[in-house]
Amino acid sequence: MPDLSRLAAPILGLAAFLVAECSADAADAPAGTSAPDKSGYTLFNPTPDALMRAFEPERPAKASNPFTVDAGHFQIETDLFNYTHTNSLDAGNQFYETADPTLKLGVTNWMDVEVNFNAYQNSLTHSNLTGALLANGHGFGDTIFKVKVNAFGNDGGAVALGFIPYIKVPSAAPGLGNGVVEGGLIAPLQINLPQDFSLVLQTEFDALKDANDSRRHANFVNLASLTHPLSFISKDLSVTVEFYSAVGTDSATPAVYTFDAGLAYLITPNLQLDVGANFGLTKASPDVNVYTGVSARF
Known part of the structure; x- marks a missing residue:
């Protein structure tokens, strides 16, 4: 297993350097640029449209972001x-999903609640030696509940931090899920860099079921995700590239490392289309994952 401390140290060091640099830039910024006071807006007293923050979907790629949905507004x-497609020495798996909507509702100016429904899924596993079907599952997947809390940077500034506790409820059809409750905590840090670059450094802790028994193990996710608009094509088109790692303490659950890339196009201020692909960097990682999706705010 890779040494997690060696992985975390450069990420944390980079984050500290960038936060310091961005804080210095903010200190030199002209006065009078403070964000309006939106603390009084709630689910039952929605944020006026004119005061809503910029549309910030978490799609594409895997990174979350620290920004909550404005109070009283809804996002999908x-x-x-x-x-x-995943291939190992003994078997190959093909997994299809038609939809997995995440519904988000702004509760206060600093918190939203979210639920992710994994809609129709189909998983097929075949033997690489004989071609025989080894496993087949189809139907609806598990359901994930989240609460996102923004610590700072929701309405402006060079740096923003969020915390996202989540719990997975087993609702998957046979052959698709492991049938147990799992959960964890996600912490995304977003840093706005010069030249319109945006960097997300994210760490995550999960409590997951072991592969071969009913015990639980710790799983550690770290990723770095960089986004930039492709202004030479369109100011509404942006590209994201990302490095992702998931390393657990269960010896029967191999580590996963991927390189991810995605394009997002903002059709209107509240509607975005995206397309992306994730590529495995190790034999235990999925070979390729391709997807397309949509995000909208109301």
């Missing part, structure tokens, strides 16, 4: 189609 983000 979903795959339209998602395909993953």
